[in-house]
Amino acid sequence: MQQKALKDFSYLLEVKDLKTTFYTSDGRIPAVDGVSLTVKPGETLGVVGESGCGKSVTALSIMGLISYPPGRIEGGQILFEGEDLLKKSPEEMRAIRGNRIAMIFQEPMTSLNPVYTVGDQIGEVLQFHKGYTKVQAQEKAVELLRSVGIPEAEKRVKQYPHEMSGGMRQRVMIAMALACDPKLLIADEPTTALDVTIQAQILELMKDIKERFGTAIMLITHDLGVVAEMADRVSVMYLGRVVEEGTASDIFHHPRHPYTHGLLRSTPRLGQVVARLHVIPGVVPNPMFMPTGCKFNNRCEYATEKCRQEEPQLATVDGIHSVRCFHPLDGEGQVI
Amino acid sequence: MQEYLVEVKNLKKYYPVKAGIFSKVKAWNKAVDGVSFGIYRGETLGLVGESGCGKTTTGKCILCLEEPTDGEVLFEGKNIFELDREELRHLRREMQIIFQDPYGSLNPRMTVGDIIGEAFTIHGIASGKERTEKVEELLEVVGLSPYHAKRYPHEFSGGQRQRIGIARALALRPKLIVCDEPVSALDVSIQSQILNLLNDLQDKFGLTYLFIAHNLSVVQHISDRVGVMYLGRLVELADSDELYSSPRHPYTVALLSAVPIPDPDVRKKRIVLEGDVPSSLNPPPGCTFHTRCPRAVEECEKIRPEWREVSPGHFVACHLV
Numbered sequence: 001m002q003q004k005a006l007k008d009f010s011y012l013l014e015v016k017d018l019k020t021t022f023y024t025s026d027g028r029i030p031a032v033d034g035v036s037l038t039v040k041p042g043e044t045l046g047v048v049g050e051s052g053c054g055k056s057v058t059a060l061s062i063m064g065l066i067s068y069p070p071g072r073i074e075g076g077q078i079l080f081e082g083e084d085l086l087k088k089s090p091e092e093m094r095a096i097r098g099n100r101i102a103m104i105f106q107e108p109m110t111s112l113n114p115v116y117t118v119g120d121q122i123g124e125v126l127q128f129h130k131g132y133t134k135v136q137a138q139e140k141a142v143e144l145l146r147s148v149g150i151p152e153a154e155k156r157v158k159q160y161p162h163e164m165s166g167g168m169r170q171r172v173m174i175a176m177a178l179a180c181d182p183k184l185l186i187a188d189e190p191t192t193a194l195d196v197t198i199q200a201q202i203l204e205l206m207k208d209i210k211e212r213f214g215t216a217i218m219l220i221t222h223d224l225g226v227v228a229e230m231a232d233r234v235s236v237m238y239l240g241r242v243v244e245e246g247t248a249s250d251i252f253h254h255p256r257h258p259y260t261h262g263l264l265r266s267t268p269r270l271g272q273v274v275a276r277l278h279v280i281p282g283v284v285p286n287p288m289f290m291p292t293g294c295k296f297n298n299r300c301e302y303a304t305e306k307c308r309q310e311e312p313q314l315a316t317v318d319g320i321h322s323v324r325c326f327h328p329l330d331g332e333g334q335v336i
Numbered sequence: 337m338q339e340y341l342v343e344v345k346n347l348k349k350y351y352p353v354k355a356g357i358f359s360k361v362k363a364w365n366k367a368v369d370g371v372s373f374g375i376y377r378g379e380t381l382g383l384v385g386e387s388g389c390g391k392t393t394t395g396k397c398i399l400c401l402e403e404p405t406d407g408e409v410l411f412e413g414k415n416i417f418e419l420d421r422e423e424l425r426h427l428r429r430e431m432q433i434i435f436q437d438p439y440g441s442l443n444p445r446m447t448v449g450d451i452i453g454e455a456f457t458i459h460g461i462a463s464g465k466e467r468t469e470k471v472e473e474l475l476e477v478v479g480l481s482p483y484h485a486k487r488y489p490h491e492f493s494g495g496q497r498q499r500i501g502i503a504r505a506l507a508l509r510p511k512l513i514v515c516d517e518p519v520s521a522l523d524v525s526i527q528s529q530i531l532n533l534l535n536d537l538q539d540k541f542g543l544t545y546l547f548i549a550h551n552l553s554v555v556q557h558i559s560d561r562v563g564v565m566y567l568g569r570l571v572e573l574a575d576s577d578e579l580y581s582s583p584r585h586p587y588t589v590a591l592l593s594a595v596p597i598p599d600p601d602v603r604k605k606r607i608v609l610e611g612d613v614p615s616s617l618n619p620p621p622g623c624t625f626h627t628r629c630p631r632a633v634e635e636c637e638k639i640r641p642e643w644r645e646v647s648p649g650h651f652v653a654c655h656l657v
Contacts, residue, residue: 050523195386200594225596248600266528268557
């Protein structure tokens with residue numbers, strides 16, 4: 001905290017106390033409620049959490065893709081290379097989106113436009129941001145398709161999304177995201193819709209991209225295996241908050257938050273047979289009826305009266321390892 | 337335990353692909369192409385494979401929800417495709433299914449009590465107060481409360497809905513339950529609750545499961561034996577421990593190596609398979625895996641490998657084993 005000036009230079013992206021709320025006919029839903037996270041140049045940050053924890057809404061807020069109504073960013077800062085993205089006009093955001101920050105989505109089936117060829121769709125990015133002519137853009141598109149490992153790129157560039165398989169479409173999405181050589185790539189569940197052998201191909205490709213272009217990646221997923229494999233640092237989210245963050249090794253070997261610990265223990269692992277899986281009791285509460293105090297208290301085996309009254313803050317426990325808990329585990333707790 | 341409850345012999349299911357104004361059959365989609373295995377009484381047999389490998393179709397054929405193109409399914413020694421209507425009706429009580437999608441598989445206009453109790457009415461087992469009691473008992477068995485019977489599906493979370501689906505499957509005290517991706521739509525913390533519940537119920541009621549899933553870690557956790565499918569065929573079947581510790585088929589080896597492990601310090605050597613799974617409309621000749629197999633030889637392109645037992649209880653279809 002003390003080296004504030006230094007800190008500003010060392011982060012590519014710094015999200016501070018972000019609050020994004022949705023107003024629906026059923027009531028007010030605080031989907032993201034005070035999230036802070038950082039991404040350094042060239043690093044991969046894994047953001048994990050179960051459905052409804054606000055990980056995708058955080059990504060969409062960074063991209064400026066929250067539509068009002070029903071959504072609204074009600075507080076916080078999103079500093080990208082020192083500039084606050086929340087203060088940008090829609091035109092300024094358009095120049096950043098797809099250019100300096102790019103995003104790939106979960107559904108490779110629905111996030112491509114079915115009536116344009118993949119070449120046109122990749123080319124559009126280049127024409128818009130870099131002022132390429134149509135011919136130049138098509139040439140560059142072929143080159144990009146080749147760099148993401150699509151065979152016969154000259155032929156593929158003229159094809160439509162329906163002519164490709166799921167893995168191929170995800171490669172096209174990645175090629176499109178890389179078109180302008182972004183500093184930050186936000187990948188929202190990039191392999192969830194894919195089969196495991198295709199997932200392996202895409203993960204290898206993303207590692208390769210990180211090495212070749214030095215792109216920082218914010219990887220959002222619910223799959224702990226994918227995070228362990230890809231991420232340098234990990235933020236664990238629960239009900240619109242970051243509950244724990246640290247290096248991948250901190251999180252996976254020395255989890256301090258009972259939720260992280262429970263999540264790791266309830267995941268079946270290949271090659272390790274246990275008679276019974278650990279269970280986190282109960283379900284994620286409805287965000288409209290949030291528990292008071294710590295949001296995890298109704299499912300936590302260590303919860304005390306204090307947890308039911310007050311909400312803990314994210315506090316450093318060890319180096320860059322922080323946790324939002326009044327009674328953090330000692331980190332030596334056995335994870336299977 | 338060494339008695340087959342279900343035996344599948346050379347099961348084939350081809351779907352016609354029609355085209356033109358007279359809907360002429362243009363080609364056959366070979367969803368399941370000659371699959372043979374047995375399920376022991378009281379065990380859990382896992383069936384894994386990537387999308388389109390025919391695992392769900394196999395499950396549906398076993399439940400007599402699809403009529404196969406060829407082959408037999410023996411349930412307690414009787415070929416289920418030769419039964420008459422009355423016998424089939426009776427058989428339906430013996431086997432049930434749990435579906436993947438807990439949202440799409442429950443009728444939103446029926447109360448939970450009616451969803452679970454419907455089977456009692458249809459089979460004339462219980463009605464009125466007796467039915468209500470049985471439903472309430474089932475709700476408790478799956479970890480819900482009796483008062484939930486009067487509610488509608490939309491009032492429940494995904495995990496709770498899956499419990500309702502399980503209660504419905506249990507209603508008639510079946511011998512076999514086909515679980516078709518029962519936890520893929522659920523979050524990790526809910527997934528472990530459902531997996532433990534399935535385990536408990538198996539112990540309590542002596543159930544036999546056919547557990548179909550694409551998640552290899554989940555299948556390993558729940559299964560006694562595991563079969564691996566690729567493009568409509570079984571490529572390997574063995575005891576769960578043996579399959580995961582010493583896989584023999586190159587596809588199984590690659591599939592296992594592709595699973596990301598939740599441990600950042602494990603850097604395993606991964607076999608990345610090239611390309612995509614070919615279409616089952618026009619599967620490659622010989623061994624269907626030869627187009628992606630890192631070890632394929634000439635023989636693989638021509639001759640379909642035989643399904644054989646390489647060591648006791650370990651079946652493989654590969655020329656190189």
